[in-house]
Amino acid sequence: MKTKLFTAALLLSSTLAFSQAHNVSAGYQKPTDPAVIENLEQWQDMKFGLFMHWGTYSQWGIVESWSICPEDEGWTQRKPEHGKTYFEYVKNYENLQKTFNPTEFNPEKWADAAKEAGMKYVVFTTKHHDGFAMFDTKESDYKITSKNTPFSSNPKANITKEIFNSFRNDGFKIGAYFSKPDWHTEYYWWSYFPPKDRNVNYDPTKYPERWNNFKNYTYNQINELTSEYGKVDILWLDGGWVRPFSTIDQSVDWQRGIKVEQDIDMDRIGGMARKNQPGIIVVDRTVPGKWENYVTPEQAIPDHPLDIPWESCITMGNSFSYVPNDQYKPTKKIVETLVKIISRGGNYLMNIAPGPNGDFDQAAYDRLKELAKWIKINESAIYATRSVAPYHDNEYYYTRSKDNKTINVFHLTEGERYTVPNSFTFQLPENSKVNNVKVLGHTGKIKWNQKDNTVTVQNPTKNLEYATVIQVNLK
Known part of the structure; x- marks a missing residue:
């Protein structure tokens, strides 16, 4: 990356994620629903998937969402030209909606390249922590299909639907990434109080009606994604600080920063998702229990096999989001990462970030093409295998x-x-x-x-x- 600060931040993030990976099997509950068990078995056979972080932030070439969180300013350092004060910065960040117009968006091209490279499933960021929806939600106007977004006039404006359809047509399992926290809605970051960190900025026990509105808001958006976008195989929920207070693990550093109850009623959400999509895998990241059907170490590989289903999400470049001149890993490194992960019983979810024009860097396509040759020769040793x-x-x-x-x-x-x-x-x-x-x-x-x-x-x-x-x- 361009700055030592950002590189250090990535290393810190990786270290935290890696330490998290060593606690992931605690409290795991094996699913009992036969349809979920079957889907999970098929997913474990697939071994290799594509992750895509994409949103309005790609226009600034910055890390996704995190720069608007006061807690994370130290490693996502805001540029002065984007706003001299915090509130000016957030306003300018949210105004990126008004210029987002990725006219080269062509999900069929992505699906074809990923399929050739041996990927079998896709997980797309339908909404990250900043709250900007890359789908046509009815709950907010902060979305790709809003008249405030230039791309809304494009026939492919509902980006999530276009991606899901294109990859599904190429035989992929479909995963919907969804951020439980939403830093745009008044139901989570209420403007009555300034935000202090990544958590809800009021006490839900003191303002239960507002928190109940947030629960309904979250429920309704997930209901949209699981009922209006064709078959969805994986619901990948991020933002593990939104969780019942009783589930906090005090041995995990970042969880000690959660000071208030943030229970969004996962039984209600998960039950609805399973009704809409029988057999759907639910991944309530880092929250042990029946709604974390597999675990997800980030930017790291556990140093030993895990006895539960797991997936490492690792970037092809240095960043999950688009950054100009990102340094993409050599194909040899990608192969080695895949081999190490599957030898320990996991899946490899490799992230490639689209840019503001709506396409990958050419370097990413080059890596996928090189990878395809090796995968084609060795596929019988990769798929449907176990440790x-x-x-x-x-x-x-x-x-x-x-x-x-x-x-x-x-x-x-x-x-x-x-x-x-x-x-x-x-x-x-x-x-x-x-x-x-x-x-x-x-x-x-x-x-x-x-x-x-x-x-x-x-x-x-x-x-x-x-x-x-x-x-x-x-x-």
Whole structure:
């Protein structure tokens, strides 16, 4: 990134998210609804998804939403040209609605590129914390389809609907990201009080009618998303500080900052979502219980397998939102991230941020195209797999087929380029008896031998990029 401050902020955010990842399995409740269990199993088979953070903030090329929160000024430092005072800044930020006109928006292009790169599901930010709705909500005029937004006259103005339809047509599962906190509505940040931090700026127990209005506001918007936008497979709820006070984990630093009750009645919301969309996965992030059907470490990978469904959401660049000249990760790094995640039993939700013109940077398309070649060769070792011991041993990472008849061994090396060895030597689980060995991408014969639980494979080719996959079929 351009500034050391922003880079430090990303590292801080990653550290907090990583520490959070080590607490995620506490209090997990396995779903009991057969339709949810089936959907979750299918989702775990998919392994790789696309995340997209997009809103009016892309016009300033800044981090999404956070700059309007006083608590977060230190790491989202406001630029003087955007407002000399806090209130002037917020006014100018909200006025970005009046210039947002992403005329190059073409979700079919995104869906095609993501599908080619092996992605199987999409999660889109229908509304972030700033409250700007990228869908045609009836609850607010702060939305993409408002007459105050230039793009409202475009035939594709209802961006969420267009994205969901395009990706659904390409066979993707559809995920609706939705922020529980809403810093635009008077029901959450009431103008009677100044906002102090990311939490509600009044005490809901002292103003129960206002808080009840906020609960209804949230319920109604989620009802719209789950009843008017076709089949939705995942409801991805962000803003974990909006939660029952009794669920706060005092061992987690950011949760200690929650000082008031913020229960929005997830039973009511989740029940409505399941009525509208039978089997929908609900992800009430960081709030353990029956509405957190899978957990979501952010910008980090747990260092060991988790025994519950999980997904790491990680940016392709340095930022979740569009930033000019963002530095996109090399394809080798993306492959390594995917391998590490699936070897520990998780899914990889990779974020690409559209810009103010309505398209990805060309560099993002380049990465997806390069990734597509490797995925196509090695897809049988990626999808519909699960973790298996030893999970990770030096340069080797493992997955297994769901029927336990195949072990997939991924070989990675450090450095900018993948170093292809002359042979591979790795361990298999106890009492594994090998029937056959393949090096994916090579069609000829393979020389290999097994001694006890150790297998050695002679490398038949030097033309592999990013990582090698050895597929071991067991007797």
